[in-house]
Amino acid sequence: MLANILSRIALAERHTCDFTLNSLRDALSEIVANFPVYRTYITETHLSEPDRAYIEEAVQSAKRQSAIADVTVFDFIREVLLTQKGAGQTGSYRQSVIRFAMKFQQFTSAVMAKGLEDTSFYRYNRLVSLNEVGGDPRKFGVSPEEFHRELQQRAKAWPHSLLDTSTHDSKRSEDVRSRINVLSEIPALWRRNVRRWREMNTDKKRMVDGSEAPSRNDEYLLYQTLIGTWPSRTTEGTGPGTEFRDRINQYMLKAIREAKQRTSWANPNADYEAAVAGFVKAILSPTSAEPFLESFVPFQRYVARLGGFNSLSQVLIKLTAPGVPDIYQGNELWDLSLVDPDNRRAVDYTRRQRCLTEMLEGVNPPERITALARELANGLENGDNDGRIKFYLTWKTLNLRKQHASLFQHGDYLPLTVLGAKANHLVAFARRQGSSAAIVAVPRMCARLLVNGAISPAQSGLWEDTRVELPPDLAKSKYRNALTAELLLPERAAGSGFLRASSLLGNFPVVLLTLESGK
Template identity: 50%
Template sequence: MKIIPRATYRLQFNSHFTFADAEAIVPYLHELRVSHCYASPYLKARSGSPHGYDIVDHNALNPEIGDRDTFVSWVQALHRQGMGQILDIVPNHMGVGGDDNAWWLDVLEQGPASEYAAYFDIDWRPIKEELRGKVLLPLLGDHYGTVLEKGELRLTFDLEQGQFSIWFYNHRFPVDPSTYPDILGHGLERLAEHLAEEEAPFLEYQSLITAFEHLPSRYDTRVEKRVERLRDCVIYKRRLAESCRKYPAIGAFVFDTVAAFNGVVEQPESFDLLHHLLERQAYRLAYWRVASDEINYRRFFDINDLAGLRMENPEVFETTHRFILELVKEGKVDGLRIDHPDGLYNPPSYYQRLNRQIAEIRGEEEAADGNLKSSYYLVIEKILASYEHLPESWPVSGTTGYEFAYVNNGLFVYPGSQKEFDQIYTRFIRHQWDFDELLYERKKIIIRVQLSSELTVLANMLNSIAQADRHTRDFTLNGLREALTEVVACFPVYRTYADVDQVSEEDKRFIQWAVIQAKKRSPAADISIFDFIQAILLLEISTRSAFSQEIISFVMRFQQYTGPTMAKALEDTVLYIYNRLVSLNDVGSDPRNFGVSLTAFHRANQERAQRWPYGMVASSTHDSKRSEDVRARLNVLSEMPGEWRKHLNRWARINRAKIRRLNGFRAPSRNDEYLFYQTVLGTWPLFDMGEEELVEFRDRIEAYMLKAVKEAKVHTSWINPDTEYETAVVHFVRSVLGNLEKNPFLADFLPFQRRVAGLGLLNSLSQLLLKLTVPGVPDIYQGNELWEFRLVDPDNRHSVDFALRQRMLQELMLLIKSSQSLTPCVHKLLKNKEDGQVKLYLTWKVLSFRAKLPLLFQKGDYLPLSVQGIKADHLCAFARKHQGQVVVSIVPRWLALLGSNEDELPLGESLWQKTWVEVPAVKEKENFTNVLTGEVVAVVQHNGKFYVPAGKLFESFSVALLAPSSLVAA
């Protein structure tokens, strides 16, 4: 049977958090009433990896995290508590470069003849002739010739393995064995002199050179020749090693030859030998800056040391999933989270194959139509546009919850202030951004600068198709490239999912919309080229074309390309430029939408209940730009635009002298300064800082601001850093946050910050209750059961103090158990909300209630509830109902507009006045009990409907979870 988690807890594994560490906190997570650990990737990754997404071996555990024994011990600890785990897997790419990916190193050594050549998405026949049969490796820190003549490329000989390699610092590039004779035969006369009286060793050495020379070519990919080459390489290397060990003269000769190949710095001609050797390899070393133009392997986005895998190849799938499926079969893993599935050639096909494999090892039968609906818990990291739907035909349990985070956060943004916020932002930065135009422009920059080589491949593929038909052969390569650029820049979603023979109606609309927009923007005289591209993308001509396979291949690759383009332009660029209200700037969000209506929030939850009831619902993830509590705090600004404007302008005046001028321009820019104030406001700690804590906080803000301005790519970037601008940003941060005393900025900032922070905490509690009770599986990102004011990675990957959390939970449980009445106890937690115990309480209490009624929350209907009265807009209420059981969640929002401040709690009839929440019908004479406080709330019947008064709901606590009193007492 499919195991559906009640609630998951995300753990970030690395060398600082191991299986043993995870085992130690199992009792705590069990007491918190989490059902499953949600583990970041823990297969063998690059040494020192902080996240595990750069896997180098899919069939081994990461030794930095633990071995098989510590892994099994952790799993057994989970099972003893009735818990399980969901594992994050990475099918799209692997870590390459370095010296730790055996598959990649074999490809570099054997070229197309490698048994792993078809594992990676490599174009072995690029347009550029110099790259035919080679992999471009843009890993050098400077131009190739400069690096070579500085002696940074070093030939080595491994005496134990009998193999040659070329090293660039920690990167190893194996030498093709068929080119070993270039080394072994160099200056052979010298060896002949040394072995003049030992003819046999010299003849053996010569025969070995001949053997290497006669290896089958690395371009010959016939199976029998490939097997012969790989077999003989092993044999000849072994013979070489034996000869070098057995005959010291041969060993000395080989090492002397290696030294000669390595040249002498300041003698350029001395590096000719190494250069000619490198020219004959299955790779071409290059300056890292050329990657965007000529790289011929698919990457994860634009990261050169993450190479795409051809998961559509059954052999690749089988090999990379062998160990994972073994864990599934053994019952050690209860579900899988699929990382970056949009990078795959055909994601739906991948989901089907994975389900079939799991069904097979679990002895389940496939559906008669061959479309096995998921009987295993699979969630996918899919980012959906607000107007996009997850295809219901996909055999998955849902997404990882970005779309919920978007509506949950947006519910607490006051849309009535949008116009005023636009004016504040525009006037402060003295520029008016059009978000759509900004995204379009940044996409084109990403295409041109960072993903140019991938577009070149697409343009060449499309050109071949066009030239094969007399109706389209007049389209030029340049014209096709420009048209493709426009279509991709106008694409409204991350990607479409056309299969070999069909395109869904929704995908058709996205493609047609993109083409229409591209036509409008194109300066081309002949826009029929766009009709040709549309016909190709819609597969309208594939069935009648002799080039049908080429068309399908183009469409699939096109779909793999639009996703990285959108991600790099939106997530990693525009979200760092368009800073109007940065709580809206997160993965899966749409900053154009200033808030989410109650209707939209309810509709999203109803659709999830109907279509994806087991999908994750998240509020913070390892990819979040800002943690849930930062966003909840910054949302308060939408309720007080006037105060925000006043303080913003005052801060700018106070800090004017800290701005530097670089060639007539401000540094930081007004836009970056605007971001800085929101960042400090959102992350300022709840506790009073001393000078030492201020230094730590300032370091965090400094690191974040440097990352933000680089990601924005306006004044500096990762590729082309402007050190002067970055130095000015650092100067500004350090000056503004230089000290606590006699700081006019902080004197004005702190009172405002305290008010915003207090209201933000109440927002966080409301958002938390919503997450824990809407349809779906709630996920808690590590540490976020307490207040966390974290920024994008690496800030959000800091170590978590689990000892503190465990101690706080124990104290909380003891407090609740020893209290005669729950109500005053909970009210005190709310009054002292800054210590975080109230968030921990809410998490524990609701998860405990979920554990008591799992089917209600797992399968229950979602019913939006009507709120009436003058404060109705400030409440969100809904019910979950299943087989006669019902619970009601009610949370307040827009508390600043309600009249609350940091010292007053939003409680009592005087605040809520005559505001009523309609609730589902209950049994006669039965009332509701607030699960969170133990208070009984009387139900009032009027005109056949049932109501509860808001003033009674919020007498002692800021959110309410109601259930019939008989159900709570059971």
Template identity: 45%
Template sequence: MADGLYARVREELLATARDTPLSTYRLQLHQGFRFQDARAVVPYLARLGVSDLYASPYLKATPGSTHGYDCVDHQHLNPEVGSAEDHQALCQTLKQHHLGHVVDVVPNHMGIERLNPLWFDVLENGPSSLYAKYFDIDWAPVKAELRDKVLLPILGDQYGIVLERGELKLAFREGAFFIQYYDHFLPLAPRQYAYVLSQELAGLVAKLGEGHPQLIELQSILTAIEHLPSRTETERAKVIERNREKEVIKRRLAALVETSPEVAAFVAARVAAVNGTPGNPRSFDQLDTLLSHCSYRLAHWRVAGEEINYRRFFDINGLAAIRVEDPDVFDEAHARIFDWLREGCVTGLRIDHPDGLFDPTAYFLRLQERFFLERAKARFQAEHGAQDARWAAVEQRLAQRWQEEAGQDPASPLRKALYVVVEKIQGGKERIPEVWAVHGTTGYRFANAVGGLFVQPEAEKPLTETYHRFLGESPDFEQLVYQKKQFIMRTAMSSEINMLAHELNRISEMNRRTRDFTLNSLRRALVEFIALFPVYRTYVDGWRPELDARDVQYIEWTISRAKANNAITNTSIFDFLSDILLRRYPEHLNENERAEMLRFAMKLQQVTGPVMAKGLEDTSFYIYNRLVSLNEVGGEPEHFGISTATFHQRNQERADHWPASLLTTSTHDTKRSEDVRARLNVLTELPDVWRQKVQHWAQLNARHVTLLASGAAPSRNDEYLLYQTLVGAWPMGEHVPAKEFEAFHHRVRDYMAKALKEAKVRTSWTSPDADYDGAVARFVDACFDAKQSSAFLDDVRQFKRRIERAGQHNAVGQLVLKLASPGVVDTYQGCELWDLSLVDPDNRRPVDYTVRAKLLEALDAEAAKDRQALCSRLVSHMDDGHVKLYVLAEGLRLRQRQAALFRAGAYRALELSGPRSQAAVAFAREREGAVVLAAVPRFTLSALEEAGGLARAYEGTFVDLPEAYGGMMFQDVLTGRQVRPERGATGGVVLPLAPLLSGFPVILLERSSG
């Protein structure tokens, strides 16, 4: 039975697995955009040509969440987004329009600030909680006072001050005692109920009499409390007993208070007495005693960086990491997700922050195996009934068969039966491991590659000189990242480094050859290693026989650099660390000791990623402002764009290994939208003019600069960032309506306020400098003041207008390259029209889909009537953004027509010849006679400023085609024109660019049967 079922489900899944998405459209769901709103958008998305809706997380999140990454309950939908019926209606509408549904999954962490029942239980019961193992908590941390406790750094001041101000209050409701701190409700340890209720009990005895039934019930409750297992008890039977009996106690106490006014008054009096009186410090002793016996230790929020003992998402205290490597935790976190997958409501998953997981490789395999088993279970129950007792044995056999085929064979197609993409940031030459059972990443690598094509490499030297002269110094990016990673480890993530250092010290004590390494020297070695580490993380585990060669290379390179940088440090310390990370264990170690070393290596891997992200993306990217269009997630600002050869190489690699990876250009996390970056890249085409402009603007605005004791405000670096921000995000068009321009003013001011704090140079989130923040805000306001700064505003407007058209061409060009490249085209909400957004929350503003749907309908009507006339109008009115919507729709529909080609077609890089051969990019996609060819110009500013425009500039420039293309006929997907390749002067087959660019600024051809 099991083997037959395995074969049937295998065949079914492999058949559907080939239909990976062709395109996705990302929607951010929250209380302002619910399931019902998403459902209303589906017909528009279907008409646009989108194949899959791609939704942000929508399990129950912290109330008011605008992103959903702070899930508090894996078992329920987010009520702010909609009901189960609303969700079902959305899924049904997607099916009716033949759209798939990719949903964002957050397996690394949960929101813990409010309404998380699992975390609440941990706070109430400590190590004895049913869910103690769910969270990554160090119950025996370095600080002895935190043993068997969780540090909660939620207080606005030092604990004693907060306590004696009366801000911490004991509260009682429904049979349970709580500690209230503003909107935080924290459980009192159940055994401490007795401390509250036993004080002053004599008065109640005198009032009721010793034999009164209600007094007897209260005394019985106190006895039950005394017999509760300790909160440090971890024996399973005792844990279950404690969990059961504490709830019985609460119910009994609630019923007693409800039925007895005397007991209710007694409890209220005790609560009031415990809460103390501000101005009388001794009156808070009882509350202090109660808190000292809880499973958490309240602390000032500034303590978090050094002493917090639960793993977080980066340095966010309100997001606690979960141990999804534990099968029970995995099941709890994914139960609803697999319900939706089994029902067909969800067809694919986007996995958030896999680098935070203990063992990502094993996690992805478990996802795919569980998907297989869930589909098999559904089929088994359909054939035999849900109550058939044979399922347990069948499931065991199915799991065995799956492991034999897919678990052991990295090439097995069953490893990718479920469509999965991962939010993996790839720095430098970093690649995702080939053994991962996923289809690819969410596309940041592509975003940086395609944008880098439009960066003129010859401008690197003059733009670098301009930046250095403006600052009066010459920052080195590599050194900056190294320093900022160290800074993060000293501050926001000091506790994580302390934990690793003490663990490494304990391991060193296992061997007489390493026991003399001091704790401080080991900590320094760790900090140096992590600061120098060139990528986000490695993926060493204990179940694969060989380490990934790239992981070995990263570790050995870093160790070598660390030794060279620390000549006076005992090199054997770095050798010791290297041996642990590379699983080179001394022969005399037993299995337990080897397991501890492996665990350390895998825990270290969970730290390198967050340190890199905080030091690089969230700090250095806000400081190194040479050309901020390069400062994107996954970007490499130290490299000035990329070559066409590198772009083709990455496309070829994706076609060969990850053909269903996402292709993105804007996301909810990008620092600047695709269109802002496209415009800023034009600065590389006129570096000398840019130098003159920023110098002139600085002179005009010098009177707005405030001189503080700490220096000028804004600093020259922050001022340089502001000018790029203004130029890049200034609304499209010659004349911007006053209301829109006022909104732009506020957006820029808000952006600068955030950017300054992220940079952590003169101000920060944890140590804000109000004087500096205020001075910069005033500077921005003065720059936008038409009365004070009319000359400045006019000059910026004119310069923006000069580069705007070239920026639009860049944006449309990178869109065509995205549409034709190997992978799954992703569109972030609203970006089908011009989107000049900055970092969140600016990029999460509402999107008007009614306008977009009407525009698309009108464009289709115009195209049906006269496609070439439509293209002419779109080119002459590019400011309105209709050209971008048109190109996207036609490109997505092409993907629908040529689904097999775009899912599995070959990639062919095409060379160009002629005077502007370096100012264009071209490639073709091929499959079984079908051909799609894309070609886009770049570095177009000079061409657009000359008479004749692109067509004149590209005269004599050709795409060199394979000989086989000589007899083909193509149709221009955008203009509708028939195109036939020609014979060039040397006899080869070529495609002249000038005639095609005379009708439209980009080229997308489909082989025609005509």
């Protein structure tokens, strides 16, 4: 349809009427294939500079790669997409140009979604936590400096935009990604384990169409998926249960069909799919996969603990950074869901109501808050945690947002400098509005932080001389830790005020401070 509309536009002018329908269709296909974003947002009266740049980039890339004899067809399409072809003209010709530009940007979004989210994201398995809607699998992260710049810009330009970490459209839940992210910190250890598991599980593969099944790429996807979704209550050497095996089997079936390499929705390869299903069943069965499970479960437990700290840091940032935080159903506790339909399972709201009741009882009287926070932190540190620590953090932080709504909706975002031996492992910022302020500090890259027997960011002696520097107006006040109820007074040295990381993180792995009332 797009090529037909474009052909009618071309036929309406003597300079472009010689472009054939086939040449227009071929050129359009190449431009769409080279489009760098999901879509542009051109209207009849507006063309933004970023949208102009995206179109120019796509056309130039397609033009360089094209085997079409007459590449001037790309110049014609460029002028139509930029609506320049209709400039100064009225009537049906201009309306045809505008109509084409509008339909083109609707088309590219669908192509990008199908090509990237529903194909490439199931093939490119280097680190699958990066394969997320709106993400870039080539980008492993940002520096604290870039992180602060982005949030400062958000506070200025989009202070009320949505902050999502899981949605109905996520490929993996926020907690699954937080676990898998840990692998980027321990590449050598991860590589050794994967090699060992492949050797252990070689006899569980089959030959299909002359190649091993599952393929090495699909097997690698499976190991990452198990790292991210493994249930919290499984012990060493035991399988995770039938329900979990069924979920993983259903996910792998969807993944290999979406990848469209050895099977697909349009042309299912029953033999390959059966081989993958058999492999999943074999490596998750306690009777047939005992050596694998004995190796896998301890490593997964180690990663899951570190991933838990990642999750808590992510939750606190989302709930306190500029923007409107959104919590997808069920994510008040650990949620280890995969892509739909796995993330559409029924949520146990009775359990969440019970958690809330326990929290309300646990903080009454207020003197018990510190003990409850320490108890929850101990649970995560010891690997026996059911997600109540995430529920507690979410509940306490949302209550604070409610009490200081204007601060979090309209307050400035202020990066805080971290100094000391472990400064690279702590990110801190403040939200400030008039006489109100809140300070947030979260650990990062915990796999490299927690060495030599350390198991938690909330551990005595871990942070050495690491400290959070405070601007003069924030260094004069006392602070109350909203998560532990501890009272903190900034120290002073060389004319500046600071808070020691060891004091901030003594009882809980993340930090949320507010100005002590009347101080």
